[in-house]
Every structure is written in structure tokens, then in C-alpha cells.
Amino acid sequence: MLAFSIVSFIEAYSLVLFGIYVIVLNPREKVNIFAALVYFSFAIWSFCYAFLFTTTDAQTAMMWHRIGVFGWGLFCPIATHFFLILSERAKKWKGIWVYVIIYALPAAIIINALFNPSGTSAAAGFARSADGTNWVYITNIKSVWYWIYMLQLVVYFSFALYSTYAWAKRSNRRRFIRQAMSIVYLDAFVLFIGAFLDLILPAFYSNALPLCHFVAFFWGIGFFFIVNSLKLMSPIDAATPDLIFRTVVDPILVLNSEGIIIKCNQATEDTLKYKSKQIINRPLSDFFKSKAYNRERIETLMSGKALRNADIDFLDADGKTIKTISSFTLAESKLDGVVGIVVNMHDITALKKVEKELNESNTKYMELSRQLDRLAHYDALTGMPNRRLLIERVDSAISEFEANGQAFALIFIDLDKFKAVNDAYGHDIGDKLLQRASEMFKSCIRKTDFVTRVGGDEFILFVYRQEGFELECLAQRIRDAFSSPIVIENCICEVGVSLGISKCPEDGVTRDELMRIADNRMYSEKSNKPGRS
Numbered sequence: 334m335l336a337f338s339i340v341s342f343i344e345a346y347s348l349v350l351f352g353i354y355v356i357v358l359n360p361r362e363k364v365n366i367f368a369a370l371v372y373f374s375f376a377i378w379s380f381c382y383a384f385l386f387t388t389t390d391a392q393t394a395m396m397w398h399r400i401g402v403f404g405w406g407l408f409c410p411i412a413t414h415f416f417l418i419l420s421e422r423a424k425k426w427k428g429i430w431v432y433v434i435i436y437a438l439p440a441a442i443i444i445n446a447l448f449n450p451s452g453t454s455a456a457a458g459f460a461r462s463a464d465g466t467n468w469v470y471i472t473n474i475k476s477v478w479y480w481i482y483m484l485q486l487v488v489y490f491s492f493a494l495y496s497t498y499a500w501a502k503r504s505n506r507r508r509f510i511r512q513a514m515s516i517v518y519l520d521a522f523v524l525f526i527g528a529f530l531d532l533i534l535p536a537f538y539s540n541a542l543p544l545c546h547f548v549a550f551f552w553g554i555g556f557f558f559i560v561n562s563l564k565l566m567s568p569i570d571a572a573t574p575d576l577i578f579r580t581v582v583d584p585i586l587v588l589n590s591e592g593i594i595i596k597c598n599q600a601t602e603d604t605l606k607y608k609s610k611q612i613i614n615r616p617l618s619d620f621f622k623s624k625a626y627n628r629e630r631i632e633t634l635m636s637g638k639a640l641r642n643a644d645i646d647f648l649d650a651d652g653k654t655i656k657t658i659s660s661f662t663l664a665e666s667k668l669d670g671v672v673g674i675v676v677n678m679h680d681i682t683a684l685k686k687v688e689k690e691l692n693e694s695n696t697k698y699m700e701l702s703r704q705l706d707r708l709a710h711y712d713a714l715t716g717m718p719n720r721r722l723l724i725e726r727v728d729s730a731i732s733e734f735e736a737n738g739q740a741f742a743l744i745f746i747d748l749d750k751f752k753a754v755n756d757a758y759g760h761d762i763g764d765k766l767l768q769r770a771s772e773m774f775k776s777c778i779r780k781t782d783f784v785t786r787v788g789g790d791e792f793i794l795f796v797y798r799q800e801g802f803e804l805e806c807l808a809q810r811i812r813d814a815f816s817s818p819i820v821i822e823n824c825i826c827e828v829g830v831s832l833g834i835s836k837c838p839e840d841g842v843t844r845d846e847l848m849r850i851a852d853n854r855m856y857s858e859k860s861n862k863p864g865r866s
Contacts, residue, residue, distance in 0.1 A: 337467070337542075341383035344550045348376035351553050367415035374411055375549040378404025382543065385459075385468065394459040394468045395452075398543075402446035402453060405531075408549070409489050410439040412520070416493035420500035438485055445478050454482030455531055462540050470535040470543055483532060490524055519555040523548055584657075584678040587664070592616050595673060604680055606650035617676065622646035622654055647678070656682045712786040714764055715771040723785040726795055727844045734837055740798040742836045743847050744808065745855035746774070748790040748815075749829035749862060758824045765821050766828070777810050793851070798836070808832050831859035 352372030359365045381401035388394045414435050446453035457473040473479045494517045501513030531545035584604045587596035597612050605612065605620060612620075623646060640661040647655040657678040664675045691702075710722040718726075730741045748770060755763040767790065774784040774792060785793045796807065811830060819826045833855025835847040 338386040345379035374408040413489040413493040420496040454478040472535040523552040586676040588674040744794040745833040745851040751790040
């Protein structure tokens, strides 16, 4: 008896921990809350039976059994409610009625268990086993409440598990189907074994021990496995894809294997000028200007996994041509299998229009091309290379180092007290100071090196390292250049510099490492200066 009591207490403690774990996964979701309540109801049942096993008289054993009704009487409706929320069927029932439908009968069973002198739905009382060491049920099979309880278990769980399975089939997602089937098998097994041990067996075998709550522990373990291995109720797996789908700025559609649109985002509605209800459940080919991408292309996609960067013209609701670069990819995972075909459309209508205009005049095209290249790679204010050109140069230098060992360094530079100049003289003087600083940096380096303005008052120097060339000498030369005030239009600008140096290969052989280290060292130097800004 003591062993059963200890095991029951450990089981109750474990079930409480399982319940807390499920709530912590996503405490705002009803489905998590009700899953935890199922765990807690089993914990109450096990906790009461931990005391039942150690009692010395049948009356006290019956008392603990009656208190345990808040566990064995509530797990069925709470579990049913959980499955109805999971399967989204509970959304169809509004307000208080969902609670009345689910909990009215269990409430009657609980009241009967607490106050009926003839016993509960599960037992009329308790008696000593044949060997006198344990308590056994005195069956209450002749009571109408016994059959009400049995009918409740069968009806509630049958409806709940069917709803869960139907929800999974409707989703057409392998992960949901695996979740649903695992739940159905687990609950059917636990329900059958539990009902057999506590309701059926005592009617035919007088020495049947009350062991159903031990079977409930296996349900807890099995459900924990489903939560973790099959990602049931996982907020990350469930929410993240939908969040990305809603917020991405390019049109995104999801097709089934037949090429029928089953989902689209807001950007798709904005681009095609149709409402989602006018788009969903239609073949994607309905929106093509050309019928080149038809069912055959979908079949090709299904076998080849992807179709990248296809030039496809769509027609919007006004009949206007929308030129796109579209990619088709099979969406699949180990848990879900093939979820659908994801279509990403990038609207290049404006770009195509610009290309057409440029083609009309080769001279205009070449000039605009040069302007675009300069805008892309050079800072508009100082005329210095920008971050993009720096990244290209660093990546090229890394490849050069790997090929022939040519070392290089990055010097991060930030102007000290630049904000004070802006505040005192205005942004016009500040801009001219940045232009002057750029020229000063350029005068300090060799022709093989170059200066980059990466934003605000921050600059980066790219420097090749050669024998006899000292980086610290270069750094000191830059500091000396800014040691005296700079006069711009009679405005005295007292600024200094903070520097941070990273070397390839000593500090790293990747762009991110080198830039991060140089940046950190620059800020470390700046933070040690009084009155920095």
C-alpha cells in the first residue's frame, strides 16, 4: 500500500510539472491552458489516491475517492474541450453554451459523487483485497450513474477524437495528421485500459485494485511526446510561417498540387487588384497574360522541386499587364510533407518600363547606367566609395589573401565632437566638414588604398599591408592631421578622430569578423575619451 501511495504522489508531482511546461509554451493560448488542465485533473486524481492507499478504514478510502472526483470526473470534459479548441470546432459554439454543453453532465456526476450515500459512478465503496493489503472497488454497476459515466466517456471522447481527426484531414498537412492519429491512438488506448481497470474489471473480479490513475500517467508521457516530437501547440512552428506570409512585401501565393490557389497575402491583392476571395480557389493560370505556364509546368515543378526566376506577365483586375520575375518552390518538411507550392512574384513592371526607355537612346542608357553605378557605389555627399563598394573590395581582398597571402587591414574612423559642430554651425557646415575630412583621409593613404564613408561621421579605410608599412604610423598620421582645428567659412571646427584597426589574417579571415572587430575597437577608444560626441 505504501509503495502505491509513493508512486501515486510522484505521478501527481510529475503531471503538475508537465502541465506547467505546456502552459509555459504559450500561456495566452486556450489550447495550452486546457491541455495543462487535463494534466492537473490527472494530478488531482493521483494525489487523492496517494492518500487513499494509506488509509486504514473503508470510509476514509471512500472519502478520498469522492474528493478525487475533481480529477477522475473532470478529465473527460476538460480533455473534450481541449480537443474541440484544437480542432477549431469550439469556435462555432458561442458564449456560455459551450460550457453548458460540455460541463453540465460532468457537474451532475461530481455532485452525485460528493453527496450520494450510495456511492459514486465508479464505486459503491471500498473493501479489503483477499490478502488484506490493499483496497479494492465495490462495483456500482447497478447504479444508473455508473452507466451515465460510461456513456459520457464513450460519447465525449468519440466526438472529440473524431473532430480532431477531421480537422487534421481538412488541413491536408502531414504533421497535423500525424498529431491527430497519435492523439487518437493514445487516448483510445488509455480510455480503454482505464475503463477496463476501474469500471469493467471490478464488476467481474472482486480483487480489482483502483489502478486507472496509473494508466493516466502513460497518457501524460505520450502527450508530452506529441507536444515535443510532433510540435503540437508549438507557437513558433505554427505562427512564424503565417507571420512571415502576412508581412512580406512581395506577392506570395500558395498553390495545391493542381495549381489551384489556396492562399495569398495582402501584397498579392494589392498587385493584382483583386480581393482574396476573388483569387483563392482559382487556377493560377487564370491570371496569366500568356498560357505558357500551365498544368504541364506545374507537373514539371512537382518533379523538379523548383522553378526559379521565370519571366511571367500577369493581368490585374483592370487588364493592366504586371511584369514579374516569379519563382515556384515546393513547400515541404519532415513533419508536414508537401504543404503546397509557394509562388513568389517580384513586380518588375517599373523596371521593364525604365529598360524600354533606356533602349530608345543608347547614349542616355550609358549615361544613366553610369549614374546608377555611382549612386550604388559612391557616397553622394563626399564622392567617396560607400559601404557596398567596400564590401565588394573586402570580399575580393579575402579571395586574394587566400590565393597569394596578400594581407590587408581595415581602419574604422569616427569623428569626435562632430555633433557639436552641427549643433553650433548647422548641417551645411557639418556637410562641408565631412567633405574636408574625406579629402584629409585620402591624403594620408596610398593610391592602392581607399577611403569609404559608411554613414554619418563614420569612415572606413581599406589598406593593403606590405613589408615596411606600419599601420600605427598611418593611424598616428591621421590623428596628427586632425589635431588642429579645421576652419570652414570662418567657422572653427575642433574635431578629433577615434580609430579601430582589424588585420587580416590576425583578427579573422571573414568580412564580418574584421568589420566587427575594427568597429568594437573604435568604439572602445572613443568611450575612453572625455566629452565624446
